[in-house]
Structure formats: structure tokens, C-alpha cells
Amino acid sequence: MFKRLIFLVSLFLMASSVLFAEQLKRAKYVFLFIGDGMSLPQRMIAQNYLKSLGGDDLLINSLPIQSITFTKSADSLITDSAASATAIACGEKTKNHYIGVDSTGNPLTSTAYVAKKSGRKVGIITSVTLTHATPAAFYAHNSNRGNEYEIALDLVNSGFDYFAGGGIAQHDNKNAKSFKGDIYSLAKNSGYSVFVGEKDFAEISGQKKVIAVENKGGAMPYFIDKKDGLRLADFTRKGIELLDNPKGFFMMVEGGKIDWMCHANDVATTIGEILEFDRAVGEAFAFAKKHPNETLIVITGDHETGGLTLGFAGTGYKLYPERLKNQSCSYDSFKNKIKDFVKSNSEAVFDDIKPIIEKSFALKFGAPKDEPMRLSTAETNELKSAFERLKKNPDSSALANSALRIFNNKAGIAWTSNAHTALPVATSAYGVNSSIFSGMFDNTDIAKNLKAVLEK
Ligand SMILES: [Zn+2]
Numbered sequence: 001m002f003k004r005l006i007f008l009v010s011l012f013l014m015a016s017s018v019l020f021a022e023q024l025k026r027a028k029y030v031f032l033f034i035g036d037g038m039s040l041p042q043r044m045i046a047q048n049y050l051k052s053l054g055g056d057d058l059l060i061n062s063l064p065i066q067s068i069t070f071t072k073s074a075d076s077l078i079t080d081s082a083a084s085a086t087a088i089a090c091g092e093k094t095k096n097h098y099i100g101v102d103s104t105g106n107p108l109t110s111t112a113y114v115a116k117k118s119g120r121k122v123g124i125i126t127s128v129t130l131t132h133a134t135p136a137a138f139y140a141h142n143s144n145r146g147n148e149y150e151i152a153l154d155l156v157n158s159g160f161d162y163f164a165g166g167g168i169a170q171h172d173n174k175n176a177k178s179f180k181g182d183i184y185s186l187a188k189n190s191g192y193s194v195f196v197g198e199k200d201f202a203e204i205s206g207q208k209k210v211i212a213v214e215n216k217g218g219a220m221p222y223f224i225d226k227k228d229g230l231r232l233a234d235f236t237r238k239g240i241e242l243l244d245n246p247k248g249f250f251m252m253v254e255g256g257k258i259d260w261m262c263h264a265n266d267v268a269t270t271i272g273e274i275l276e277f278d279r280a281v282g283e284a285f286a287f288a289k290k291h292p293n294e295t296l297i298v299i300t301g302d303h304e305t306g307g308l309t310l311g312f313a314g315t316g317y318k319l320y321p322e323r324l325k326n327q328s329c330s331y332d333s334f335k336n337k338i339k340d341f342v343k344s345n346s347e348a349v350f351d352d353i354k355p356i357i358e359k360s361f362a363l364k365f366g367a368p369k370d371e372p373m374r375l376s377t378a379e380t381n382e383l384k385s386a387f388e389r390l391k392k393n394p395d396s397s398a399l400a401n402s403a404l405r406i407f408n409n410k411a412g413i414a415w416t417s418n419a420h421t422a423l424p425v426a427t428s429a430y431g432v433n434s435s436i437f438s439g440m441f442d443n444t445d446i447a448k449n450l451k452a453v454l455e456k
Helices: 002-023 040-052 081-090 111-117 148-158 183-189 197-201 232-243 257-263 267-290 321-326 331-344 350-361 377-392 397-410 443-454
Strands: 029-035 065-070 121-126 162-165 192-196 209-213 249-255 295-301 425-431 440-442
Touching: 029 081, 029 267, 029 443, 040 267, 040 321, 040 425, 065 443, 081 111, 081 443, 111 121, 111 249, 111 443, 121 232, 148 183, 162 232, 183 192, 192 197, 197 209, 209 232, 232 249, 232 267, 249 267, 257 267, 267 295, 267 321, 267 425, 295 443, 331 350, 331 377, 331 397, 350 377, 350 397, 377 397, 440 443
Parallel strands: 029 249, 029 295, 065 440, 121 162, 121 249, 162 209, 192 209
Antiparallel strands: 065 425, 295 425
């Protein structure tokens, strides 16, 4: 009886998936945006920040379909970016650190390859390095995300049409076991035109296969540190221009540095990266408005990072997102400023670095009690003791961590981790077939749904 029931249920599921595939319309153009480390708290603080400055909602928060997506990997409730990107790209759970392969190391097929097979052109864009876990899961197969040279070889062999954003890490790693030469030379030999930096970027037009990077081997700079120059939206817009063709395209765009600054518990820099990501989505949205019956846009995150909370014991029921606008540099840049200052001023005392702290976070030493950014005696002492430790050990992390925690708390923001968490993420969708992304589902369902769409 039980077996018969299972048989009937399987029959029903098979029939409904056929029905599901039949009901899909053809989406000529498919965009997948992934905010690395971006869950509900990250999206909400960016939105509250925009609103506090008189702005509108985040575009990604205002799309008609808003859903919940679970993120666990095959071997942990808390996923890393490799396993979650593999789930989102290929539709199967794998272990943390695995890229485009299942838990036993067998290669999986990503949505990007399904798109290519369908005749669409393929673009892979990221604000971190092109060989980082999230973009890699769409073109590479490796059971170690750290093998970035080997991953880059897969990039060259993918035959995809457009790679853009951050550079290719380890592109000339002569110590790599399978070293065959600089990746950029190999890419040129395989028919790619390579463009490095802003001046080169202006020259892109009409080439068949393109690699366009902000710099050769690293991530793009944080928006808070460098507001001019090439941004994620520029690479997305250029991708649309290059990939548009009668058979359509699939484009994956990652906002990769959202995650990095959540690891550092730096909320203001995180917000800057989310706004940059939102602007890149805006490029796809503008395109979709011109091609309303042919375009699908899906936006998701791969996991939450940092255990970000909107609310803090010290501010009770109040959140002050507008105070975050006072931060003028990223965690990384602050650390470097302090390190450089101490290096060139070996006799420096705490009073000497106060101006750097005040300028970076608008925190105020010795201010009156009603000044919201006033540093209390306890907070000043914490910073001072971190500085004294820095003088003995040139690592400026402790001082940067203290300054940021104090600054974030004044905005009502707190964090519980420097790693990822098991919190689900939000998935948003717009356009043709977007309703199949409704409800609560697993991250593998994103790939399954996208593959069904791309097979049309
Ligand atoms: Zn991470």
C-alpha cells in the first residue's frame, strides 16, 4: 500500500514537472544577480540607510516577487560561498570548498553551460576576482576553491563570451601544479580579447569573446574608498551591449564584496557595496523595460555573513542608519591608514591617531554628553588600549575592530560573527516566468528553475 502511494506521488511529481516545463514561456534574456553574504538584514539596513537620507526603496526590495531561500551545504548548516554557488549554479548540494562538483568530486553542469547549449551568449561578472568561488561555480569544476590557477584554466576553456569585473587571481602562478603560462596569454590564444583598466575599457566594441577587468589580479575597490572609475554597473551595461544577439543571453552578476565587509563587521562599507549591486541590477531592469516579454531577472544571496542585527542593547528601540553616512573609508583602508601612520611615526602616542579615528568615523573625543557620536570614557579607553597593543604588534586589526564596533553600535547596529551564518536569504524576481521563484525554497531550486527556463 505504502509503496503504491509512493509510486503515485512520484507519478504526480513527474507529471507536474513536465507541466511546469511546458507552462514556461521563452525568456530570451536571463539575468542572475548574487549578493555574496547578502541576506535580509543586509538588504534592510541598506534600504533604511537610503530612506534615512530621503531616498527610495532599494530596487531589489521593490520587485514584485520576494521569497525566502535556504542555504545549507551538503556538510554544514552554515554554507561557504563555494557550496552555495554550486547549488545556485548547478542545482545540487555539495560540500563546503567544492566548486561545480558534487560531494564525491563529479563535475556538475551549471546554468551557464545550459544557456550556452541553448545558443545564448554567456557573461560572468563579479566585483571580486573572476576566479573567486561564486563566479567559478558557473564555469569551473574543482574540489578545492583555493586552486585558482586551475579554476582560471577552466575559465579559458569555458568558451563563454564575456568575463568582467575584478581580475584573475593567481593568473601567473608558476607554482601551480598545472602551470601552462600566464592565463591572460592563454586566453588570448583561445580567442579572447583582453582589456585591463578604465582606458582599455573604453576600447571595447564588437569583439567576439571579451575579458574586461578593473585590474589584472585583484578585486575591484570598495565604493566607499573609490567612487570614480569602473563600477559593477559599467561592466553589466557593457555585458548587455556585447551579449545582445537574436538568440539571447544569460548573465550572472555577483556583488562579491558585500560578504567581505560583513566578515569585517563593517556595515557602512557593506551598504556601499549593496547600493553598487542595486545599481547593477538597475542596468538589467532598464534593459527589461525595453524587452518586457523576453527578460527574466532573478536576484538572490548565497548566505548571510556576520550575523548582522538591526537593533542593539545600547540604543533600545532606536535605529540611526543616517549616522552611518559619517564613515569615510572601509575597514581595510582604515587599517592601512593606521599601520602606515605608526610605521612612519614610531614615537606616536594615542592623541596623534585621534584625528584619523575622527575623520574615518566622525566619532568625537571629549564631546558634550548630548553629542550622538561622542566617545564615552570607556570607549576611549578601549581604543587607547587597542592602540597600545598595536605599538607592540604592528597588526592594526584590534584597533579597527574596536573603532568599527563602537561606531556601528552608535547607529544601533551589532554583529554576532565574523563568519557566515545559517540565516536564509531573500530571492527576488521580475519578468517572464518570475512567478516560479515564489515561496520558500532551497538554493538548488534556483538552478533547477533557471535550467528549465534556459532549456526553452
Ligand atoms: Zn564569506
